[in-house]
Amino acid sequence: MIRGRSWWCRQAWLPEGLASDVRLSADADGRFTDVQTGVGATGQDTQLPGIVLPGFADAHSHAFHRALRGRTHSDGGTFWTWRDLMYSVAAQLDPDSYRALATAVYAESALAGVTCIGEFHYLHHGPGGTPYDDPNAMGEALREAAAAAGIRLTLLDAAYLSGGLHADGHQPLNSVQERFADADIDTWAQRSDALQPDPNVRIGVAVHSVRAVPAEHLARIGEVAAGRPLHVHLSEQPAENETCQAVYGCSPTELLDRHGLLGPATTAVHATHLTDNDIAILGARRVSVCLCPSTEADLADGLPPTGPLLAAGVRLCAGSDQHVAADLLAEARGVELHERLRTGRRGTVSPAALLNALTTAGHAALGWPEAGRLEVGAPADLVAIEDSSPRTAGTEPSQIIMTAGTADIRTVVVGGATVVTDGRHVLGDIGKLIDEALALLDEPIGAAPGSVRSGQ
Numbered sequence: 001m002i003r004g005r006s007w008w009c010r011q012a013w014l015p016e017g018l019a020s021d022v023r024l025s026a027d028a029d030g031r032f033t034d035v036q037t038g039v040g041a042t043g044q045d046t047q048l049p050g051i052v053l054p055g056f057a058d059a060h061s062h063a064f065h066r067a068l069r070g071r072t073h074s075d076g077g078t079f080w081t082w083r084d085l086m087y088s089v090a091a092q093l094d095p096d097s098y099r100a101l102a103t104a105v106y107a108e109s110a111l112a113g114v115t116c117i118g119e120f121h122y123l124h125h126g127p128g129g130t131p132y133d134d135p136n137a138m139g140e141a142l143r144e145a146a147a148a149a150g151i152r153l154t155l156l157d158a159a160y161l162s163g164g165l166h167a168d169g170h171q172p173l174n175s176v177q178e179r180f181a182d183a184d185i186d187t188w189a190q191r192s193d194a195l196q197p198d199p200n201v202r203i204g205v206a207v208h209s210v211r212a213v214p215a216e217h218l219a220r221i222g223e224v225a226a227g228r229p230l231h232v233h234l235s236e237q238p239a240e241n242e243t244c245q246a247v248y249g250c251s252p253t254e255l256l257d258r259h260g261l262l263g264p265a266t267t268a269v270h271a272t273h274l275t276d277n278d279i280a281i282l283g284a285r286r287v288s289v290c291l292c293p294s295t296e297a298d299l300a301d302g303l304p305p306t307g308p309l310l311a312a313g314v315r316l317c318a319g320s321d322q323h324v325a326a327d328l329l330a331e332a333r334g335v336e337l338h339e340r341l342r343t344g345r346r347g348t349v350s351p352a353a354l355l356n357a358l359t360t361a362g363h364a365a366l367g368w369p370e371a372g373r374l375e376v377g378a379p380a381d382l383v384a385i386e387d388s389s390p391r392t393a394g395t396e397p398s399q400i401i402m403t404a405g406t407a408d409i410r411t412v413v414v415g416g417a418t419v420v421t422d423g424r425h426v427l428g429d430i431g432k433l434i435d436e437a438l439a440l441l442d443e444p445i446g447a448a449p450g451s452v453r454s455g456q
Contacts, residue, residue, distance in 0.1 A: 007047075064090060065322035113412055120156045155201060209252075225261075291306065294330065294334060
């Protein structure tokens with residue numbers, strides 16, 4: 001990857017706001033050492049086009065879901081029928097094919113300005129739940145994929161111990177879910193603790209959902225998570241709320257709070273169907289909420305109560321989730337656009353607040369609080385956006401997040417290394433990489449193992 005030591009920006013978004021004629025300098029360790037404003041370019045500077053923003057954090061990713069893009073829309077259905085198609089992909093992956101797919105997905109994410117991704121990782125084991133020789137082989141494949149794609153990773157190792165939650169209690173695992181589950185909570189804790197951080201990877205913990213983790217194990221997960229990010233899918237579907245109420249006599253938010261899992265290190269993903277009390281609890285506990293607008297629309301989840309969450313003191317970040325479209329700028333503005341649909345009002349989340357969700361807040365939720373800012377001491381991560389394309393021409397620079405998309409991203413730098421130049425990733429043709437990764441799957445997308453699904 002091409003290393004740069006100084007970059008000159010016609011306009012750059014610094015912590016105090018937009019500035020003109022900015023030089024950003026970094027050392028050999030990939031951290032900013034100087035930020036100057038009102039200066040001209042020199043021959044040593046790499047001159048960046050358009051408007052330069054801090055690197056983006058994708059706070060919620062399921063890399064293997066990318067295999068479903070454009071393949072799940074023919075028969076209608078619900079979140080639950082979509083989940084069956086997702087299981088058909090999970091059933092086929094092994095460490096080699098997962099590494100290939102995730103490398104392509106993370107490279108596509110880099111093209112979208114992502115410099116750090118949070119992988120909510122629950123596909124742990126081989127068929128039938130048999131651990132690989134290295135029980136963390138699938139997680140290590142994700143580590144290698146992020147390194148190959150040139151982005152940072154927070155690996156959020158998810159506990160998954162039951163096959164669902166019905167009114168009569170937790171359900172047995174099905175044959176695909178066995179690949180997600182460890183033998184028991186102690187085995188999960190031991191395997192998760194074996195994952196080690198490195199300069200490019202930080203390790204977090206996840207509760208897949210209250211559907212997948214019986215309440216008696218929640219406190220133990222909180223103990224394992226101490227000092228690390230803790231993420232959880234929360235109230236994405238009304239059925240989750242209904243069954244939690246039937247079994248535990250409370251909402252999923254209240255259940256997590258009872259067991260001490262809500263705090264400043266916690267990120268609740270989706271948080272779509274909340275009560276007023278849920279919102280108050282999340283705010284009081286200073287929880288972050290990760291919204292994934294493209295997925296929440298694609299799966300017909302509903303519209304989250306963004307305004308009330310902000311009013312309660314929740315910090316927002318954004319994620320791609322199932323990679324419906326690799327466009328983090330669209331995900332961020334979708335936070336505001338969905339709130340407009342919910343309320344009939346504009347401007348609940350300002351462009352500056354959306355950028356904060358995509359950068360500073362997203363990195364903090366992933367355990368990289370030093371990242372997401374163009375300032376001395378921060379990782380030298382930046383995204384240069386063309387401001388004269390057919391999409392962005394005429395845009396007020398401070399509102400670029402409301403018009404730009406992945407196609408407008410020209411340069412991406414991660415830790416001082418140039419990963420994207422002129423809209424092209426250092427790995428080359430990423431569409432080809434994705435096609436090659438999908439070709440490694442044994443069955444057509446949407447088919448159960450051993451069956452043939454026509455039209456796919």
